Amino acid sequence: MIVHLDTRSPVPVFEQLRTQIERLIASGQLRPGTKLPPIRHLATDLGLARATVNKVYDALARDGLVETAGRHGTIVLDGSKANTTATDLSAAADTMVVIAHQLGIGPAAAHQALDEALNRL
Amino acid sequence: MTIGAGMGALAALLALGIFLAAVISLTVRGAQVTSRDVAWIAGAPEPSPAEADVYSRYLQRHRTHRVVGGLLGALFAISVGTAWYGSVRIGVGSHSPLADVLFCGLGGVLVGALSAESFRLSEPPSTTVSASLAEHAGASRPDLIWVARGISVASLLGGGLIAATGHGLAPLCIAIGGLIATLVAEATQSAISGRRRPILSSRAQVVDLQMRSFASTSVALLQLASAVLTATWIVSRVPGVDTGPLAPIQVFVEIAGLAITVVLLHRASPRPPRKWIAEPS
Numbered sequence: 203m204i205v206h207l208d209t210r211s212p213v214p215v216f217e218q219l220r221t222q223i224e225r226l227i228a229s230g231q232l233r234p235g236t237k238l239p240p241i242r243h244l245a246t247d248l249g250l251a252r253a254t255v256n257k258v259y260d261a262l263a264r265d266g267l268v269e270t271a272g273r274h275g276t277i278v279l280d281g282s283k284a285n286t287t288a289t290d291l292s293a294a295a296d297t298m299v300v301i302a303h304q305l306g307i308g309p310a311a312a313h314q315a316l317d318e319a320l321n322r323l
Numbered sequence: 324m325t326i327g328a329g330m331g332a333l334a335a336l337l338a339l340g341i342f343l344a345a346v347i348s349l350t351v352r353g354a355q356v357t358s359r360d361v362a363w364i365a366g367a368p369e370p371s372p373a374e375a376d377v378y379s380r381y382l383q384r385h386r387t388h389r390v391v392g393g394l395l396g397a398l399f400a401i402s403v404g405t406a407w408y409g410s411v412r413i414g415v416g417s418h419s420p421l422a423d424v425l426f427c428g429l430g431g432v433l434v435g436a437l438s439a440e441s442f443r444l445s446e447p448p449s450t451t452v453s454a455s456l457a458e459h460a461g462a463s464r465p466d467l468i469w470v471a472r473g474i475s476v477a478s479l480l481g482g483g484l485i486a487a488t489g490h491g492l493a494p495l496c497i498a499i500g501g502l503i504a505t506l507v508a509e510a511t512q513s514a515i516s517g518r519r520r521p522i523l524s525s526r527a528q529v530v531d532l533q534m535r536s537f538a539s540t541s542v543a544l545l546q547l548a549s550a551v552l553t554a555t556w557i558v559s560r561v562p563g564v565d566t567g568p569l570a571p572i573q574v575f576v577e578i579a580g581l582a583i584t585v586v587l588l589h590r591a592s593p594r595p596p597r598k599w600i601a602e603p604s
Contacts, residue, residue, distance in 0.1 A: 204453055204522060238456060239456060242517060246518065247454035
């Protein structure tokens with residue numbers, strides 16, 4: 203259960219983090235009842251301000267994906283309310299293909315880069 | 324009279340010089356890390372050179388900070404003892420704990436451990452950052468921490484009770500001193516578990532967990548040692564016991580408390596036990 207943020211991306215890190223946690227909940231990798239890491243721990247691990255992580259947890263709570271249980275932390279709820287689809291993956295694949303074309307990278311090298319990325323996680 | 328004062332100043336300067344020489348010598352010698360030390364903290368007889376280097380630097384940092392903290396604490400106790408009482412003591416007695424080399428030395432070691440753990444894991448400059456959503460590992464010996472907390476609370480209640488019955492504020496002040504040491508230990512545990520962790524290399528994760536486990540156990544033992552020593556001080560200050568039938572029990576508790584403190588301090592040491600031998604892989 204790894205989240206990966208790109209500070210050069212035009213998408214704000216808040217939105218990147220929220221979307222990735224939402225996907226993990228939707229896919230069932232973060233099961234109902236799972237505790238998300240405390241805000242200060244995740245903020246330290248990602249090098250973000252605590253307020254940013256707090257904002258992400260608040261947004262997830264508003265969407266009904268998590269609930270804040272006081273000192274017991276933030277608990278994952280049912281993922282059926284998550285607003286993610288399998289098209290997210292095809293969109294990402296399209297982006298990768300476009301980048302590979304622009305860089306003049308062939309299919310074999312692109313597949314190798316993808317395999318390496320999968321092995322890193 | 325003048326000669327006596329001059330001799331006294333000379334003796335004080337000599338003592339200070341010897342103490343500083345001992346501080347420097349102990350700091351340098353105590354921080355040296357051998358391959359046996361590395362094998363002990365790694366839990367493996369022959370870690371790779373890169374991992375051994377990480378363990379070695381971490382252990383060296385821990386030892387240096389703890390030795391410096393402990394010696395500064397001891398220096399503080401010696402200064403207070405000399406200035407207030409004209410003598411230096413180790414262990415409970417009629418003096419204040421601020422003049423106790425053991426109490427202040429232990430406090431200094433705890434502050435040193437906090438300082439050693441207060442570092443940030445640096446990462447190569449990058450525009451991307453990854454983190455795991457898995458929970459950080461908690462304290463490796465929560466049982467010791469809970470016992471230490473219980474003893475600290477009992478000390479505080481005991482000190483408060485003695486103060487409330489009009490037998491002086493000293494025990495309460497001692498309990499508050501112990502509570503401060505407990506808070507330092509808790510802050511250190513928090514720094515150990517909350518620090519940024521590596522996620523993309525499984526070997527780095529193993530090394531990181533191994534170091535956190537060592538530090539967490541060691542600080543838990545220090546916290547318990549501090550709590551036991553504080554409680555021993557409180558017991559030694561219970562009024563009206565030292566002349567009654569309970570006097571032998573009080574003496575026994577004091578001796579047992581000091582012995583337990585020394586044993587815990589020894590076990591919290593950032594070096595392998597004398598008889599420890601690396602198991603062949």
